[in-house]
Amino acid sequence: MMKERIFEERTCPKCGCTYTERPALSREDNETFLCPDCGIRESLETLGISEEEQEKILSIIHRNYHGE
Numbered sequence: 001m002m003k004e005r006i007f008e009e010r011t012c013p014k015c016g017c018t019y020t021e022r023p024a025l026s027r028e029d030n031e032t033f034l035c036p037d038c039g040i041r042e043s044l045e046t047l048g049i050s051e052e053e054q055e056k057i058l059s060i061i062h063r064n065y066h067g068e
Contacts, residue, residue, distance in 0.1 A: 014038040 011018050012035035014026075024039020026032040027046060034042070037058055044054045 010035075012038055 007020050007022055009018055009020050010023060010033065013032060014034050015038050017035055017037075019035040021036050023033035024036055024042075026034050026039070027042045040058060040061070041054050044057060049057070
């Protein structure tokens with residue numbers, strides 16, 4: 001069994017939410033750490049996916065991801 005790694009609590013500079021998951025690196029400046037959701041949104045934006053579809057995708061991820 002793999003040991004779960006706990007990350008420090010951070011505040012996302014993009015959305016203002018606090019999170020403890022592995023941070024995402026912003027595609028905008030390649031320096032800023034974001035919450036995982038904002039990181040996913042940035043990557044989906046680069047593919048031209050609408051905000052409505054992005055929310056659907058994030059909903060599916062949240063529903064099916066169990067920290068593995």
